Amino acid sequence: MRTSKKTKERRKMTAFFKEIEPFRGNGNENEKGQTLENFLEEYDPYKYKNPCVTTDAVIFSCKRKVVDGEWKVLMVKRRNHPSIGWWALPGGFIELHENLEDTARRELTEETGVADLPMEQFAVYGNATRDPRARIITSAYLSVVDEGQVKVQAGDDAADARWMQLHCQTESVKEDGDWKRTIYRLALENKEAELTISAIVEKKERSGLVRETYYKVKESDRIACDHAALIVQAWKLVESRLI
Known part of the structure; x- marks a missing residue:
């Protein structure tokens, strides 16, 4: 049999x-x-349709002083669908034997060549329509490195990998009942490649004993999936620690 x-x-x-x-x-x-x-x-783990799990990594770099420096974020150009040809954060699917942070480090190394960074988990995104391949939940990590101390080289699913200068401006802030809505304009620029990509991201938050905070991409120009929201959320977290 x-x-x-x-x-x-x-x-x-x-x-x-x-x-x-x-x-x-x-x-x-x-x-x-x-x-x-x-x-x-x-026990049959395949009895029910289960979501897939991925990780994404927001890697920042600063050349000069931490507060006054020129901040950049590491991006990869997608070689395959979905969002083929658009720019994304390094990331990918977890393997059965891996812890989440190990997946984040492995995918970062495979797609950019950057290895052995400390990783901080800062968000989980699980909107049901965030990826057309399947129901995919991603665990997001961040790290900060001096770009002069690492060598970036695209690999695996990445057709290209580049540092991009980060510009994140607050467009508007509105109170809407219990909610506060902030609109950010994100622009990522690589002058050497004469490339600028951008997005509009909304932050929706409600304060109190139980706090709710959501980041959502409203418009995107060549930034894949909800990665612009992840970048803005990670940046606002890092920025708050620099003040």
Whole structure:
């Protein structure tokens, strides 16, 4: 009797996580009379359609003093769909054995050649329509590096990789009931390539004991997906620490 591919994958999933003692609970069997081992043997992770998980990395660089310096962000040009030919943040899909921060570092290295950076998780984006390939949830990371200390070289899914000068201006701020709406104009420029790409990003926030903050791309000129929103959110976080 042949074992189906799905069954093999399911077995791989249960064998993937060998140390199960911390998950034994009170040690009782469930209502079906299953021990934890029995339950895991029969558990099918493919029973439901699950979202895919990716990471994206916003990597900033500053040549001079941190407060007064010229800030840049590292971007890659997409070699394939979706948003082929547009500029995006380095990132990609998580592998089963990886922690999220390891995925962020691996994808950054594969697409730009930049390695061994400290990574800070700052956001999770999961809008249901953010990617046409599937329901994709991304965990976003940021880091800051001196561009003179790293060598950027495009690889993997990236057709090109470049530092782009960051310009982020506040266009308007409006109070709307409990909500505060801020519009930012983002421009990324590489003078050597005579390239300027841009976007309009809205920040929507509500203060209080429970705070809500959302960043959304309203318009985009050659910046892929919701990456302009990720860049603005990361930049406003870094900027707040420089004041």
